[in-house]
Amino acid sequence: MEEVKPGDKIKISTVKEEITGVLIDNQENPEIYLIKLKSGYNIGIRKDDVLKIELIEKRKDKKEEKTERIVDKNLPKIDIIVTGGTISSKIDYETGGVKPLTKPEQLFEMYPELMEIVNIKRIVMPFTKLSENMDYLDWKAIASEVEKSLNDKNCAGVIVTHGTDTIHYTSAALSFFLRDLNKPVVLTYSQRSSDRASSDARLNLICAAKMAISDVAEVMLVGHGSSNDDFCYALRGSKVRKMHSSKRDAFKPINCKSIAKIFSDKIEMSGSYNRRNEKKVILDDKFSDKIALIKFYPGMDAEIFDYLSSRYNGIILELTGLGHVASDEARKNLLPSIKKAIDNGLVVCATCQTIYGRLNPKVYSPGRRLEKTGVIFLEDMTSETALAKLGWVLGHKDWRAKIKEKMLENFSGEINLRLEE
């Protein structure tokens, strides 16, 4: 049978039917071919039932690579990974909307100021997507490119340009996927496209370049620190969240300080960080996508936990206050269903829907009862970081016996032990 790979367009024949679509990566269940149909729906076909597979079209390798753009030999060299989003888009004057660049080197034409700070050793576009369309396979594709750059002795650091909608999920995933980090990994973005007078793209990209050649070996998000065009923050990739739909200073540090403030003439360090070092970076991108994120609300039905536990291996549950859900005193007591789901093997981790602050289930007795069901309370971790971390932890089959321990291990500063109050 023909060798096919995820991303290929194929035709599968079984006794009953012929199906044409794109083969999807299906690590979770290798007995099944998962096919994405033109309608957008996925269909699973048992490999045993397959009579014939035809390759219709090889996966288009969108990866566009340009190497070396040296303007001033004395400047350090960095790599840039372009993934789409507003920062690499232009206004389409026909529709009034925004559309993406088609080639990575167009970024130089848009932002020539960059070449006054750094040389570009490698610019690569592994795919172009609005960030709301990304998933863990995109996080892996980005991590794989970043790892190449970090283990290249002639590259000082990496910039990843990215859409804003889910950039904080990606920065969290990279914080876990890249172990023994040795150099700066800087994600940047823009909220308004570069051809608008109010665009934040230029300042963000310049500040990103400055951080990419700094001494900080962390995954960071760099972008506007205020609603003026005056400075950027470098924020910890695992403790950041988009907190405004349209403002230029949309990203805020959650339950911690910024790592640095970046001005036109200086960088002010404000938090602790790991320094640039000589380690070899290890790409550890194992991931299980059998995970979901659910928010508790008044009147939530207990049956949702049956549904979740039939489909997923782990969930992040956003609780109210210090870590509560409806319990005994409520008309719809969720504790029995949560306990049942956990007893049946679902990993249930809790975060806080207040966003700011730490969980403390011990203050009120219903919180203590919830803790007894086996829910793992994730301290002051954001829900977005928790989701990426849960997929990563569950992806490590050898960690099965110590999931709680791993979820509470502080891999990249995602838990702030010194958070006050």
Place this chain on the structure above:
Amino acid sequence: MEEVKPGDKIKISTVKEEITGVLIDNQENPEIYLIKLKSGYNIGIRKDDVLKIELIEKRKDKKEEKTERIVDKNLPKIDIIVTGGTISSKIDYETGGVKPLTKPEQLFEMYPELMEIVNIKRIVMPFTKLSENMDYLDWKAIASEVEKSLNDKNCAGVIVTHGTDTIHYTSAALSFFLRDLNKPVVLTYSQRSSDRASSDARLNLICAAKMAISDVAEVMLVGHGSSNDDFCYALRGSKVRKMHSSKRDAFKPINCKSIAKIFSDKIEMSGSYNRRNEKKVILDDKFSDKIALIKFYPGMDAEIFDYLSSRYNGIILELTGLGHVASDEARKNLLPSIKKAIDNGLVVCATCQTIYGRLNPKVYSPGRRLEKTGVIFLEDMTSETALAKLGWVLGHKDWRAKIKEKMLENFSGEINLRLEE
């Protein structure tokens, strides 16, 4: 057959079995008795199948009422509705946890300073619950008590004391349930119980009393404005959210200004508001609880929309950025499933998971395609307010043809048309 009411403990006999449990209010489907079992699960029994119903125990009417506590005849009279939560709890020194008051008048012993500002005409405790255990029937119970106070000519205003976890859902519900509002309705709370040195209860309750006799005829949340014990904010009940799990200044106005700042010696008005008036308040608490709140995240499965549309009449969907979900370009395109659910009758309303800012689906083409599926974009409304509003709008059967219009009608300032950016 014996007359039974929601809240009664009953035994139902059918041909097949005998079931004992508490009867639940089941407006949505009057053909079914819904029984809450001891295990916490609910079971539905067709009325046609019932042979016999026995009343085991009448519903305990927890309502404790005390009338008139006049200390200084010259002070205005207000009513207080006590519903539980930390503000009406004390530390239990045996467990180190917190437990609720059992009688409403204990509130006077805890906070005697209150009597220097107001007289209490009526203090009532319709139930005592931690707020994470409340649902729409509790919102109705509170609204019904508030309406009595507002239509009592000798009562200047109302204070509702409430747990913090879901107080912003309740304040949103009251904002819709109480039409033609004529006097102040002030919800207050404490983050730390009154016997702790750092308690915020005293200042919150005193400021709440000041607002309850003010000129502002709005549903408001009153509580600490800073981490010091210096002033309180009065925040619009439909535009407020708990934004910290433990700090005293946990509640923040979302996409608007505060209505007032309350200092020890003055009240500073900062936003527009309705003034005290002579209208008769109308209690309009129709509500459909066939609603759910769901947050989009990278990798979300499209099948969840099939599940939701099989169980609910309406959902609030928290989107990323300006109003996006994974679409055509993603491995898991959600648009076909959302469209199918809407075509099958599910009302899908969108809010913004950035919390701050307004939705604008028109900037990017996937947003425009999402809008075409029939999703109702709720401007800058919070998800919590949107959930309460959706249940209220769907509860009005005569609004079935104009659900979108009603969801976008600005009933209590829940949409800020003047929000900048």
